[in-house]
Amino acid sequence: MMNSGVDVNSCLRRRNTMDRSSLSILLLSDTPGLPKIDLDLLYPERVTYMNFALEPHDVETLSQYTHVITCVQNGENLAALDYGAVREYARSGGQVISCLLEYATDRGWQFSKTHVRDRLEPAMRIEVECDITRGFEVGDTIGWFGSVSSAPDPLYNNQMLQRQILTPIEDEHTTVLGRSTVNEGAVMIEERVGGGRILALDILSPGRVWYNSHGSENKWLFPGNFIGGSIRYGKHYPQRLSYDDFVHAMRALAEKHYGLRLVNEGPCSDGRDMYTLRFGEENRPTVYFGAAVHGWEWENCYGLLRLAELLGNGADIGMDPSELHWVIMPVQNPWGLENFTRQNATGVDLNRNFDHGREEYPMPQDVPVPWDYNYKGTRPASARETQIIQGLVERYRPVGLVDFHTAHFVLMPARGCDEELVATVHADIKQRLRDRFLCQAPYNGAYQQVNMDRIADPTDAPYVICYAADRGCKVPILIEMSGNRDDTHGTAVVTDVVCEISLSVASHCADASEE
Incomplete structure (x- = not known):
């Protein structure tokens, strides 16, 4: 070098x-x-x-x-x-x-x-x-x-x-x-x-x-x-990877860094196995980070890959990572990632398929069928991917869970969250991102700083964050970021922002768990 x-x-x-x-x-x-x-x-x-x-x-x-x-x-x-x-x-x-x-x-x-x-x-x-x-x-x-x-x-x-x-x-x-x-x-x-x-x-x-x-x-x-010093943790990823190549990259990280573990979580809807990267002891409070539950919202996957690398190589992240058990699933919808679709291999919108409020969730279609925009499946947790993610939440009861999406800048908490702790995390994220990156908001929007200033009212829907809130998660949040670009892959800015948000949630969850 x-x-x-x-x-x-x-x-x-x-x-x-x-x-x-x-x-x-x-x-x-x-x-x-x-x-x-x-x-x-x-x-x-x-x-x-x-x-x-x-x-x-x-x-x-x-x-x-x-x-x-x-x-x-x-x-x-x-x-x-x-x-x-x-x-x-x-x-x-x-x-x-x-x-x-x-x-x-x-x-x-x-x-x-x-x-x-x-x-x-x-x-x-x-x-x-x-x-x-x-x-x-x-x-x-x-x-x-x-x-x-x-x-x-x-x-x-x-x-x-x-x-x-x-x-x-x-x-x-x-x-x-x-x-x-x-x-x-x-x-x-x-x-x-x-x-x-x-x-x-x-x-x-x-x-x-x-x-x-x-x-x-x-x-x-x-x-x-x-x-x-705009970039603190981000990393440029020059190539958009297939799902199999992404898993290869996850495996290479786990083999390179002591303490980072690759765990096979079982097959998804197209038969291929889903994987998490783990760090820390399982008896510690758990934080869960996931991306690409909508497969075409893929950029944040690289940010979570970078987060795992930071944990593995002992980077200075402003906290002791051993205080927590980290569960990171960069790709929650392998088939959707591979085929650039919102849904999984059977046409289910996974983030409308979790076992929380599914029956009440509106699905306005003339005839609801697989591949519709919000198709929520035939029953709660009918999709293999949903079952695997719910199983992780059930087993570890994470104190913090972040589900990364791409559409527009907003932080969405689940109803039943610890609203005071979520407000603290939100304020910290805003401070972390201030005066660092410039972008245009999606859909030909305004030019602005990359920020997470907007926070939505707590939501109640068949989302993974709501399922986690039902099981005691204090900071269950969905993050919408700018994304769905073509040919830019994992940009240094996107990966940095994903890491900053994840580390903010983790540090405050660690503090809350000690109280």
């Missing part, structure tokens, strides 16, 4: 514990545009815009801010940017993010804006693992491009472009963190300058972080890592 020469562990500790409320960011640009809009969403009331072509920006001015971002959007104004002052600010300990044009010009390197039309989707390959690229491994390749029209790329992805620096010179102070798959040019560079740093990155090519974007999904992730 390469590194940039920086004390990575020290950087990670500093970034992960940073009080983002103390940030003060200066955007030096010739027009505010989308960078200012997005930065205001990510760091509300902490971003100041200054037109460098019209206003003085000497070192004394820059030194009033914790971070400076330069963004030349009109090349005719390039000479008006005093990059010497920016560099001196960095030398004195300041933190700088720059677009590639002004940085290349300052270093005397060749800048390129490369159009590929529709031949390929330009990407960036990660070259170094450090605090800026946290969440990614060397060799990970992520889409990084925009289009001439600036339209969301999956809707209009011809005339694609990407910016690079073609002739960077690496030395003890300068490291290429990411290279272009188009021409091997540098897309992301870190330079250590005196007591500070400069992150040079192609910010202008990718569009906004559109809901299903391929080219801009991670646009603000690296600046977020640089500014405030």
